[in-house]
Amino acid sequence: MQAIQDAYPDDVGHCYGCGRLNPHGHRLKSYWQDGVAVARFTPEPYHTAIPGFVYGGLIASLIDCHATGTAAAAAAVADGVPIGSLRFVTASLTVDYLAPTPLGVELELLGTPVEVKGRKVVAEIVLSAGGSPCARARAVLVRMPETMTPR
């Protein structure tokens, strides 16, 4: 199955968090399955906050990219166009850190679209480690505005 991010056109495929064309980045890959988006990611040992735990900025970053992917897929399905043909950016992101996220295990992200309306999508994301939720987020995503045309 192709990842949502791998279906983005080349000119918007350089995101540090999820672009397949950014060799420095995380290259997060989110998969659309039965109306939700799923991603897995194992942080590097240096992605630490307090030693032994994952840096909160990485958690927010993964959630951000997974949310835009969730929106891109949900909106494409709603519009009846191929996944990857619509690109979303984040307007607002709220992350609640529920528990310290252990470093050294694979993280799972689950993205659920809760509102898909016109140019806007609201998505809820849960990030878990070993089956335990560590962060929960709500993101408001909007279609990429013309002011963000790739430069």
Add this chain to the structure above:
Amino acid sequence: MQAIQDAYPDDVGHCYGCGRLNPHGHRLKSYWQDGVAVARFTPEPYHTAIPGFVYGGLIASLIDCHATGTAAAAAAVADGVPIGSLRFVTASLTVDYLAPTPLGVELELLGTPVEVKGRKVVAEIVLSAGGSPCARARAVLVRMPETMTPR
């Protein structure tokens, strides 16, 4: 002037976002000046979202570390203890992306403590590029819990 993060003890100085002891990370440095925290950071060319603009995950990351630094300094001042002797972690973070953040210029972060009470601090952060606000955030920070003792 010493950065807030450079005053943290060694065992909590490895944060990917702001730890002086993490050679892979961003090493954000926040300075406490007249009741607010100020930081400056120039993203790398590969910290891109859509080409030409800064990746939202990096923006959230910088805000996260600047907020914990703001809380650490504000709480230390309130308690009459040296800055660096208290360490905070993020309980909740809301980032509103006001405008696309241009890549290639220095970013400025301003952190204002709006509530300092016991083990909790609320901080507001504004991230600007060239004097224009690009993101505004509200963070709830709490003293590092014992469950996060460095491992």
